[in-house]
Amino acid sequence: MRFLIVNVSDILQEAGSVLSIQNSLNLGNITWQGEPLRFKEPLSITGTLTNSGGALILNADIRGKIILQCGSCLESFEKNLDFTVKARLVGPSNNTEPDDFVFEGVEVDISDMVWEFLLLEIPIRRRCKDPCKGLCPECGVNLNRETCQCAGSEESDQSLALDQRLQVLKDYFSAESKEV
Ligand SMILES: [Zn+2]
Ligand SMILES: [Zn+2]
Incomplete structure (x- = not known):
C-alpha cells in the first residue's frame, strides 16, 4: 500500500487555519480478505485539513474506480467510488476518541x-x-453469457411439450379444413 503524505507544518500553529488537499493516491493491486481489489487509476482526493485547535480535521472527497470480483460468476466488474472521508487527527497525547x-x-x-473509509464502500455481496x-x-x-444443456433441460422439456400440443391442434385444424 502506498502512502499519501501531507505536510501540515503551515497549519499546526494556528487554530482555524486550513490546508487544501488536491492529490491522488495510487493503491495499485491489493489482496483483501483473500480477494483481489484492483484500481484502474489512482484515486482522486480533494478536500481540506483544518486545525480545529487540538486536532486536525480531515474532510475529503474521494473519487475513482475499483475493480471487484463477482461472488456469483467470478467475473471482474467495475464499481465507481465517490465517498467522503471525515476524520480527526490528533497528536499522541490528545488521543482520546x-x-x-x-x-x-x-x-x-x-x-x-x-x-x-474505502473498505466501507465495498459491498459484502459483490455482484457484477x-x-x-x-x-x-x-x-x-x-450463465450470463451462455446457456448450457444442464441448465436449460427443464425449460426445453416444457417448450417441447408445448410444441407437441400445438402440433396436435395444427393437425386437428388441418384435418377439419380438409373435411370442409
Ligand atoms: Zn456475476
Ligand atoms: Zn451447465
Whole structure:
C-alpha cells in the first residue's frame, strides 16, 4: 500500500487555519480478505485539513474506480467510488476518541483514513449485475453469457411439450379444413 503524505507544518500553529488537499493516491493491486481489489487509476482526493485547535480535521472527497470480483460468476466488474472521508487527527497525547487517528511531527499520512473509509464502500455481496445468473453448478459455464444443456433441460422439456400440443391442434385444424 502506498502512502499519501501531507505536510501540515503551515497549519499546526494556528487554530482555524486550513490546508487544501488536491492529490491522488495510487493503491495499485491489493489482496483483501483473500480477494483481489484492483484500481484502474489512482484515486482522486480533494478536500481540506483544518486545525480545529487540538486536532486536525480531515474532510475529503474521494473519487475513482475499483475493480471487484463477482461472488456469483467470478467475473471482474467495475464499481465507481465517490465517498467522503471525515476524520480527526490528533497528536499522541490528545488521543482520546476511539476513532481518532494519531500523527506525530509535521507529516500526516492520510492513506490509512482513505483506506478505512474505502473498505466501507465495498459491498459484502459483490455482484457484477443484479441479478447475476452465476455459473452452472453442473458444467460451470457463465450463465450470463451462455446457456448450457444442464441448465436449460427443464425449460426445453416444457417448450417441447408445448410444441407437441400445438402440433396436435395444427393437425386437428388441418384435418377439419380438409373435411370442409
Ligand atoms: Zn456475476
Ligand atoms: Zn451447465
